[in-house]
Amino acid sequence: MTSTQKNNDLPRLGFLGLGWIGQHRMQALRDEQACRLVAVADPSPDVRSRARELVPEAAVAATLDELLQHELDGLVIATPSALHAQQSLAALERGLAVFCQKPLARTAAENQAIIDAARKADRLLGCDLSYRHTEAMKRIRNAVVEGELGSIYAVDLVFHNAYGPDKSWARDPQLAGGGCAIDLGIHLVDLALWTLGFPEVTRVSSHLYAQGQPLQAGSTQVEDYAVAEFELATGAVVRMACSWNLPFGRDAAIEAHFHGTQGGAAMTNVNGSFYDFAAARFHGTERFPLADPPDAWGGRAVVDWARKLAAGARYDKSVETLVQVAGVLDRVYGR
Template sequence: MIATQPTKKELSLGFLGVGWIGRNRMEAILNHTNAKAAAITEPNPENSDAALKSAKNAILKTSPEALFSEEELDGIVIATPSAMHAEQSMQALKSGKAVFCQKPLGRTAEEVKQVVQASREADKLLAVDLSYRYTKAFKAVYDTIQKGEIGDVFAVDLKFHNAYGPDKKWFYDIKRSGGGCVMDLGIHLVDLALWSLDFPNISEVSSKLYHKGQRLTSFEEHVEDFASVSMTSDKEQVINLECSWHVSAGKDAIIEATFYGTKGGASFKNINGSFYDFKAEKYHGTQTETLVTPPDEWSGRAGVVWVENMIKNNGFDEKTATELIRTAEVIDRIYGR
């Protein structure tokens, strides 16, 4: 793909945060594109040392500001705690760099809008690591829906139960995280549903949020570790969502997105509790057709697609930006903001 455009210079990227996820995304980009890791900023020496094994020619920058001011960089990959995403994304965009950021892009819809505006003003490509879109299994479900093979979708069931929950304290502080399991896991489910349904207007949102089995009425001390949400689109499509941390799921994880249409159904689901292995199925009455099974090395694919898109057009992407805002607005409504 890149080789077909020999006149294009090699893309030069900076990586802000190279913990487990940041390093995984960096290695996927380096392994599957011609982009190079030119600079890294990471406060933890163990993380930066590990990253430099994959990016031997990268230079270490001591601060995000030093990274953003590096003129040769075409783009920045951001994998830092959630509270930093919006501000760091805006700074990177204002310095003339394209941005690929871990979710959530912002803790609120207002933060997301500010980043989108920075992308628009800089005319630089902005993307968020909504990684499940890029699995072969979900893409098969999406294509099935888009081709009309299951008719008009009228109901969606979404689940993401993580029996472990995050191991870092900041996830449990709403000021730093923006929310609990809905912000961490539910954001993927909301994105998958809205994307598959062509981002309909959501007319109704009803949510019940819990912490350790008790209804959560304030976020001053805790964030939700269980959520049950019902949404209705202006097309009268009902979308039911459940997500949780630390629930007794009987396995590591339950991850499912099932769509019911007037001519059939389609489902994306994990296999044997895995966080990585997914299958896609299509339903007609009592019949099940398997569309996709593992293996699929998908975890860094969203970043690879971002690089590919940068090569084609590194400018502001109105469609993606609008989708990011629409999803953030639904998340805000789930939280009653």
């Protein structure tokens, strides 16, 4: 097969939203030669100008409607959260596969509507729950699935970001769907349920704070600190804490600890890094390394989606677990 023939077999993709995340995911696809980049769109004239230099092979548009005029197989969405649902639905209704930044949508109901549309269109739908693709979490999940830790009875999760978002929409509950719990906690909830095989969640309790003050359900503020506890049908309990702008003495704390009857395991970020993760198993006071950095994991989710699309994949029901994750977050927010 010639290189031209191989390129023609790759999915034709459009990119909607070219902020930092959008550009990073786009570069990951280009580095892995996993797609043909046909068109990109962003409402900012400055971003569009840079895009013409970054991706000269692609057409540049200002809107989704303009983007959809091109012949595409799939769309990668990296826009503000409030837009995800309508943009995903528009693409699916045009018969395109979709890969969307997290959260796929703000509520379980919105998630369900998108998933229903993907099923009806029989198109591949993916969401950028990228921490699943770290080598550290893969090793821990394998240990849990293989029964090496025995029965998991407790999970402790943290994601503290010393900086928080710099976009105004991210601090508007109507636009973002919430604050740090939906922004950071979505990864934690997903990691816990994914690792444990998505058991039923039987009870959820939570406390949300903004600048140290408790928030009530329906507040017009978003939380910058959240703690939650949820019980599983297996009898296990999961505890979660996440925050923006917490005075924590380092850039970030990102950890997932799994405690079982035959031992424990944990993923932890290294030296406050947002990108470097280690994993280890524990037996009593002994520690057994499972994974250490470096590990270029950031673009693996979108590359995996693009490769499945290239192989002819259609609707994949595994995406339906997003509704359960969103449902837990709805209960964290009391909605």
